[in-house]
Amino acid sequence: MAKDKALTAKSSIGAWLKHPVGGPILRDLLAQGGQKESALAPVKLFSLERVAAMSGGQMSQELIDDMVRRANDPSALAAAPAADDDGEDDEDEPPAPPMAAPWVERITPGRFDGKTVIVTGAGSGIGRAVAARVAAEGGKVVAVDISQERLDAAVAEMPGAVAVAGDITSEDSIAKIVAAADGRVDGLANVAGIMDDMTPLHEVSDAVWSRVMAVNVEGTFRLTRAVLPLMLEAGGGSIVNVASEAGLRGSAAGLAYTTSKHAVVGLTKSTSFMYAAKNIRVNAVAPGPVATGIEASFASELGQERVGLAMTILPPIAEAAQLAASITWLLSDDATNVSGVILPSDGGWSAI
Ligand SMILES: NC(=O)c1ccc[n+]([C@@H]2O[C@H](COP(=O)([O-])OP(=O)(O)OC[C@H]3O[C@@H](n4cnc5c(N)ncnc54)[C@H](O)[C@@H]3O)[C@@H](O)[C@H]2O)c1
Known part of the structure; x- marks a missing residue:
């Protein structure tokens, strides 16, 4: 050189x-x-x-x-x-490719008119992009995040959004979220989630296992359990969970995160099956790498070596708004005939 x-x-x-x-x-x-x-x-x-x-x-x-x-x-x-x-x-060495013509988010005016949509993780990344898009398309957003600070900054840009600061693993917070929806929930986007520290099974700490399973699986389960009665009463609804490429394969993260996202896949399929005749659609999106605030650490040499291998074939990193495009499509009536699907939104990574 x-x-x-x-x-x-x-x-x-x-x-x-x-x-x-x-x-x-x-x-x-x-x-x-x-x-x-x-x-x-x-x-x-x-x-x-x-x-x-x-x-x-x-x-x-x-x-x-x-x-x-x-x-x-x-x-x-x-x-x-x-x-x-x-x-x-x-x-x-090939030169850096020119910045491709950027993908442009196109708002569909009125797609969520008259609808109330709960979005968790709305203070950052994918959740924030989903909440912003639903609000821009006419929906009333109940924006949920554990960080009051991030939530305040996010909802300041969302017309009419109601902010609920809370932890989705706590029943008190779940009650506050449901109360904020004021008796009506048309859509639920379970986006909040946390990463693990890439540890393989024999190195997983109790703290990492418990917190990752609590937020990614239990939080999603608790909020959905609280919201379903309102959807049943209203005669329908749409739920979108956020899984991950780690819900489709074993090489994208550590044991705790991978297990949690496989559980999100199971939760999605069972719920889709059980409520299919009740006009409630339940799907999941499995993102590939996305530029967000999510923090991943490497606390294991073995984990780093093994997951590092898979990272060499990662597709380009997507923007949060690209994931919001997939998630809001599934949330919306445009996905009228779709339920039980785990939709990779990953630039084609899952095809490898
Ligand atoms: N970024 C990626 O590359 C990627 C890839 C695959 C899947 N995902 C999934 O996408 C989802 C969103 O992640 P992101 O990348 O936007 O991350 P992010 O960290 O930017 O946003 C997640 C938000 O969730 C909130 N949150 C965390 N725990 C919470 C709790 N207990 N209660 C309420 N809110 C909580 C955080 O405060 C944060 O604002 C997660 O489920 C993640 O697993 C992300």
Whole structure:
């Protein structure tokens, strides 16, 4: 690799990682967030500016400018060790593809007119995007999140949304959520969820197992159990659960998260089957990688080695709004004849 090849915001993440000065800068940044280089595997061909745009404000323009300046500082370059420790010829490395024409969310005016939709996890990521889209399409949103701060910021951008700060694993919070719906729930999007620490079975701590199962499975179960009587009384409804690629395969996360998301698949299918004749549709979306605030850590060498293998074939990271497009379709009457489906929304990853 030419040691003096200038890095810019348009250089690929792969080029940054291989650069004698840019590589350490990027790795330091990852380490500050508790992440390792493998976390960037799915975006290696993306430019730095594209990854920044997907970071939801975590990588500011100021930070990018500072990284570019430091990476090209002649004194740092002179002091850096000879580049490229992998023996590959970087002249052969494909350039970062141009930013593809971005997908544009198209609002369907009135699709949720007159409907009340509960969305959990509405303070961040996929839940926030779902809540915003339902609100923009005329629905009354009951926005739920454990973080009051994130919820306040999110609902400020959603006309007419009702905010309920609470933990979906607590029956008190469940009662508050149902009360906020005021006797009517047409749609329920169970989006709130947490990741695990990528531990394989013999290394899973009680704390990780309990909390991941509590939020991802029990929370979804408790809120759905509380909402179903209202749907039965009203004569119908639509429920969308958020599973994961980890609900379809064993290689996408640790034991606790993988087990929890397989349970979400079972919960979805059983509920779909049981209420099919009651005009209640129940589906799940299984996202691939999505740029959100979700935090994954690697607390196990074995986990890192094994899950790291699967990460080398990850599809490009999607935006939360792309998941909202899939989830709101299933929530809406457009999916009138669809129930019991686990819909991968993953850029085709599940076909591999
Ligand atoms: N981001 C991805 O790559 C990805 C991939 C597959 C599946 N998912 C799933 O998508 C869903 C949404 O995740 P995200 O990526 O948007 O994450 P996120 O962290 O950005 O958002 C999740 C939100 O849920 C809230 N939450 C967590 N525990 C809660 C609780 N007990 N009660 C109420 N709210 C709670 C959090 O405060 C947060 O605001 C999760 O179920 C996750 O497992 C995400």
